[in-house]
Amino acid sequence: xxxxxxxxxxxxxxxxxxxxxxxxxxxxxxxxxxxxxxxxxxxxxxxxxxxxxxxxxxxxxxxxxxxxxxxxxxxxxxxxxxxxxxxxxxxxxxxxxxxxxxxxxxxxxxxxxxxxxxxxxxxxxxxxxxxxxxxxxxxxxxxxxxxxxxxxxxxxxxxxxxxxxxxxxxxxxxxxxxxxxxxxxxxxxxxxxxxxxxxxxxxxxxxxxxxxxxxxxxxxxxxxxxxxxxxxxxxxxxxxxxxxxxxxxxxxxxxxxxxxxxxxxxxxxxxxxxxxxxxxxxxxxxxxxxxxxxxxxxxxxxxxxxxxxxxxxxxxxxxxxxxxxxxxxxxxxxxxxxxxxxxxxxxxxxxxxxxxxxxxxxxxxxxxxxxxxxxxxxxxxxxxxxxxxxxxxxxxxxxxxxxxxxxxxxxxxxxxxxxxxxxxxxxxxxxxxxxxxxxxxxxxxxxxxxxxxxxxxxxxxxxxxxxxxxxxxxxxxxxxxxxxxxxxxxxxxxxxxxxxxxxxxxxxxxxxxxxxxxxxxxxxxxxxxxxxxxxxxxxxxxxxxxxxxxxxxxxxxxxxxxxxxxxxxxxxxxxxxxxxxxxxxxxxxxxxxxxxxxxxxxxxxxxxxxxxxxxxxxxxxxxxxxxxxxxxxxxxxxxxxxxxxxxxxxxxx
Numbered sequence: 001x002x003x004x005x006x007x008x009x010x011x012x013x014x015x016x017x018x019x020x021x022x023x024x025x026x027x028x029x030x031x032x033x034x035x036x037x038x039x040x041x042x043x044x045x046x047x048x049x050x051x052x053x054x055x056x057x058x059x060x061x062x063x064x065x066x067x068x069x070x071x072x073x074x075x076x077x078x079x080x081x082x083x084x085x086x087x088x089x090x091x092x093x094x095x096x097x098x099x100x101x102x103x104x105x106x107x108x109x110x111x112x113x114x115x116x117x118x119x120x121x122x123x124x125x126x127x128x129x130x131x132x133x134x135x136x137x138x139x140x141x142x143x144x145x146x147x148x149x150x151x152x153x154x155x156x157x158x159x160x161x162x163x164x165x166x167x168x169x170x171x172x173x174x175x176x177x178x179x180x181x182x183x184x185x186x187x188x189x190x191x192x193x194x195x196x197x198x199x200x201x202x203x204x205x206x207x208x209x210x211x212x213x214x215x216x217x218x219x220x221x222x223x224x225x226x227x228x229x230x231x232x233x234x235x236x237x238x239x240x241x242x243x244x245x246x247x248x249x250x251x252x253x254x255x256x257x258x259x260x261x262x263x264x265x266x267x268x269x270x271x272x273x274x275x276x277x278x279x280x281x282x283x284x285x286x287x288x289x290x291x292x293x294x295x296x297x298x299x300x301x302x303x304x305x306x307x308x309x310x311x312x313x314x315x316x317x318x319x320x321x322x323x324x325x326x327x328x329x330x331x332x333x334x335x336x337x338x339x340x341x342x343x344x345x346x347x348x349x350x351x352x353x354x355x356x357x358x359x360x361x362x363x364x365x366x367x368x369x370x371x372x373x374x375x376x377x378x379x380x381x382x383x384x385x386x387x388x389x390x391x392x393x394x395x396x397x398x399x400x401x402x403x404x405x406x407x408x409x410x411x412x413x414x415x416x417x418x419x420x421x422x423x424x425x426x427x428x429x430x431x432x433x434x435x436x437x438x439x440x441x442x443x444x445x446x447x448x449x450x451x452x453x454x455x456x457x458x459x460x461x462x463x464x465x466x467x468x469x470x471x472x473x474x475x476x477x478x479x480x481x482x483x484x485x486x487x488x489x490x491x492x493x494x495x496x497x498x499x500x501x502x503x504x505x506x507x508x509x510x511x512x513x514x515x516x517x518x519x520x521x522x523x524x525x526x527x528x529x530x531x532x533x534x535x536x537x538x539x540x541x542x543x544x545x546x547x548x549x550x551x552x553x554x555x556x557x558x559x560x561x562x563x564x565x566x567x568x569x570x571x572x573x574x575x576x577x578x579x580x581x582x583x584x585x586x587x588x589x590x591x592x593x594x595x596x597x598x599x600x601x602x603x604x605x606x607x608x609x610x611x612x613x614x615x616x617x618x619x620x621x622x623x624x625x626x627x628x629x630x631x632x633x634x635x636x637x638x639x640x641x642x643x644x645x646x647x648x649x650x651x652x653x
Contacts, residue, residue, distance in 0.1 A: 041312055041372050049371050049439040049446060051364070052455060054131035054201060057434030060452035060467070063634070064433045067388060068132065070396030071430035075125055077415065080141055083119040084148050086163030091152035101417035102578065104163075113170065113182020114421070116163025119145065120190025121424030127194075127201040128431035142198045146207045149195075153210055159217040161210070162188065174233050175221050188218075189239030189290070190424065196247050208251060215248045219260055227263075234266040237287040242294030246301055258301060265298065265307075266291050273310035278317050281337045285330040286421070288314070289358035296365040308369070315366055318359070319378055325543050325553035325560050325643065326389070326633060327382030328402060329355055342548040344404070345593060345644055348584035351402040356386035357425040364436050367448075371439065373517045376448040377496045379436060383449070384471075385560045387429045389634040390422075398426030400580045406642045407565050407591040411577050420580050438464070444489040446519075450476045450534070460486055471538065471557050471632075472614045478532040489523040495536060497557050504533040540607055540617075542600040550647050551593070554603055559632040561617065563594070565640035587640070596645040597621035 059065040081097035083104070088095045099105045104118055123145055130138035152161045160168050164184065171188070173180035195211035198204050218241075222230065245261035248254075269291055272279040280288065292314045299308035321338055323329050328351030330336070331344045344350060360382055367375040389410075390399045397412035400422045413423045438455050439446040445457070450470040456463050461483030468476035494501045496517040503510045503520055513520050522532070538557030545551040554561045569587055577583065598606050598621060607630065610616040617630040622645070633643065 041316060041366075041370070041374060047371055047441070048369055049441045049444070050368065051435055052438055052440065052457065054128065054432060054435050055134070056456040056458065057132075057437055058454045059132070059433060060454065060465075062452045063388060064430075064451055066393075067391050067396075067430045068129075068433060070391060070393075071125070071427065072129060072133065072135070074396045074415065075122070075129060075141075075427060075431075076137065078122065080122075080145050080148070082416075083122055084145065084152075086115050086165070087119070087149065087152050087161055090162060090164070090167045091155040093152065093155060100419060102414070102419040102423075103421075104419045113164065113184070114187040115165060117187045117190040117421065118419045118424050119163065120187075120192070120194035121427045123194025124190075124197040125427030125431045127197040128428055128435075131201040132431055132434055139202045139204075142202050142207070143204055146195070146198060146204055146210060149191075149210050150206055153213060158220070159213045160221075161191065161214065171221065174236070175225055177229055177232070180236075183237045183239075185233075185236075185238035185241055187239075188214075189241050189244055192244035192248075193240065196244060196251070199251065211248060212252060215245060215257055215260070218245070219256060222260070222263070230263055231267055234264065235268070237284065238264065238266075240290035240293050242291065243297045246294065246297045249301065258298075261294070261298060262302060265294060270295065270306065270310050273313050274306045276313055278321075280317070280322065280335040283335050284333055285335050286333060286352055286354045286358060288335075289318075289355060289362060293358065293362045293365060296362060296369070300369060311362070311366060315359075315362060315375075321546055323546070324351060324404065325545075325555065326351060326385035326402065327356065327359070327378060328352075328386050329359075338547050341546050342551055345545070345551070346405055346590065348403040348405045348408050348588075349401045350404045351386070353386065353390045353399050353402060353422040353429075354425045356382050356390070357422075357429055360387070360436075367436075367439070371446060373493050373496070373519055376446075376493050377517055380449055380495065380558050383433075383436075384558055385633050389636070390426065391430060393637050395576070397576065398422055398429070401583055403583075404643055405584075405591075406593055406644075407640045408587060409570065409640050410637060411583050411586070414576055414578055417578050418580070437466075443487075444491055446491045446493070447478065448493050450536070460488065462486065462488075470536075471559055474536050474538050474557070476534045476536075478534070480526055480528070480530045480532075482526060482528040482530075485525050485527050487523075487525045489521055490526075490532065491519040491521055492532070492534060494518050494520055495558065497538065497541070497555070498536040499539070500537065502535040504535075506531055507533075540603045542598070542603055544600075545644055551644050552598070552600055552647060553644050554598075554607065554630065556615065556617075556632075559615065559634070560643065561630040562633040562636050562641040562643055563619065563622070563645075564629045564631060564636070565642060567639045570638075570640070593644065593646050594642060595623045595648055597648050598645065600647060 059068060079097055082100050085095040085097060085099035104115055123142060126138040126141050149161050153159055162168060164170055170180045170182055170184040174184055195207045198207035242261045242264035245257050249257040269288060292311050295307040296311035318329060322335060330352055331347045332349045333352050336344055360379055363375050363379045392412045399410050399412055400420050402410060413420055437449045437451055437453055450468050452466060452468055454465050463481040465479045466476060470476055494513050494516055498516055501513045511520060540556050542552040542554055606621045607617045607619045610618050615632050619628045619630055622628050
């Protein structure tokens with residue numbers, strides 16, 4: 001979340017500098033494209049697919065279901081009236097409960113100033129959770145909050161509902177060209193999105209009514225602004241306002257919302273991306289990603305190719321040249337020059353969790369427009385190593401940053417005295433795991449992720465059950481239940497990390513496939529009871545840090561493995577913090593990047609499976625350790641860890 005740094009150089013200089021950096025780095029061999037993103041991506045929407053309704057996918061027993069249940073409990077523990085406190089105050093209504101702490105009640109002088117953002121995330125989280133579980137209480141909570149927002153809106157002279165400590169002053173300042181504090185449009189976007197999700201996932205018509213009136217307020221508030229004034233306003237973080245307004249256009253069919261959505265496209269970012277150059281050095285990461293999500297959404301609505309070009313170029317640039325092995329990016333919330341990756345490893349504030357959240361939203365949108373295994377491969381990587389890894393398995397609380405600092409630990413928010421941006425997106429992350437497991441077009445079913453689940457494809461009379469213990473095992477079993485024999489192309493993702501994938505149908509070998517990061521297509525008439533079995537062997541491998549080939553992470557299948565450093569030096573309960581600005585203060589004793597006598601091409605020589613534990617390995621050759629245990633990063637909690645290792649010269653290859 002946002003302390004923004006708008007670019008100070010002219011756009012042409014940004015483009016020229018970025019082009020030199022990109023071409024220079026590539027020609028010098030300073031970075032290696034990850035295997036899953038090395039291929040060209042589709043550039044047209046001719047093969048577009050659709051996600052299934054979230055309510056038609058249900059999780060079965062797995063770590064994902066456990067994470068979902070933790071978030072269910074947390075959402076039900078929170079009080080809507082406390083989240084609504086400042087909204088009612090601003091509307092001149094008596095609040096019904098005291099306001100929450102943390103970012104929801106920061107003093108007015110604090111530059112964060114995003115009071116009310118949590119309510120928007122909470123609406124989205126409850127709406128997603130209702131669709132994912134069918135638990136009526138989540139729908140009831142959405143209805144209650146929407147009714148309260150409607151009451152606030154009715155008491156408002158212009159239709160604005162917000163929770164800022166000074167009402168609409170900062171929004172008014174932003175549109176009038178005056179100095180403004182905080183990130184008012186960023187915060188408003190969360191309310192827009194929460195109302196949209198409530199309408200889409202719970203069918204609440206009043207949510208759309210409130211959203212439309214709020215959108216009309218936005219049109220009226222900005223109508224006098226010139227294009228130059230509007231673009232200047234966009235130099236400050238404004239969330240996904242372009243996407244949200246594009247969705248209002250879709251829901252209402254009214255083109256005036258599409259016009260405003262396009263006004264919220266920030267040309268300072270769009271222009272260089274369309275030109276194929278990278279302007280991201282020094283820019284706030286989670287400010288840029290939602291802008292590009294807006295471009296991806298507008299590409300399908302506004303008949304402008306430049307939006308699609310920008311979105312695809314941004315995705316590939318970030319994923320292939322600006323991303324850690326987990327799928328995360330950034331340091332202290334900002335993109336940094338690619339040649340600084342090695343020195344940034346010492347930071348306790350790398351890999352903001354909100355960036356995982358938004359990169360997955362962008363990836364999903366790009367996949368829908370032009371399906372590619374490369375998108376699904378990245379989605380899997382970031383889902384396991386970023387989103388699943390972000391939740392405390394004890395409390396259900398979530399991370400702000402996921403540090404690469406050697407020997408550091410994950411720190412989590414408190415239930416009622418933090419409400420960071422990542423607390424808000426965390427309410428959504430674990431409520432919608434089912435939204436990207438399966439996709440379809442008229443004649444095809446895409447199986448993208450190997451997570452225990454059931455799918456109902458109502459139009460085809462098909463129920464699919466996926467049973468697997470992946471990644472504890474390398475197999476998955478898909479059973480089809482059909483009301484009648486049906487011709488269908490089943491598209492099975494062959495992951496980038498699997499060299500050879502074997503598929504059986506009804507117990508007989510169908511294909512042995514040797515093309516990682518692609519799809520295995522099975523086009524046939526399917527019958528009730530047909531079973532597809534997948535075998536996807538996983539292997540240990542190393543991945544170099546971008547621009548630092550002598551520094552590597554170790555992966556097994558899609559999982560980043562972390563070295564376990566234990567809990568020495570960690571006081572009981574110290575893994576829960578209130579103020580995100582204190583992250584980095586704890587254990588603030590520099591630890592050098594560990595060196596390892598490791599054969600990068602054959603890491604299994606120094607890394608052996610532990611006999612009694614799934615996905616646990618014992619490493620030798622690490623300086624200062626006779627042996628060191630490695631486990632998937634997603635399973636690390638309440639202990640110190642390390643993700644990257646410097647190879648000794650004698651074994652570099």
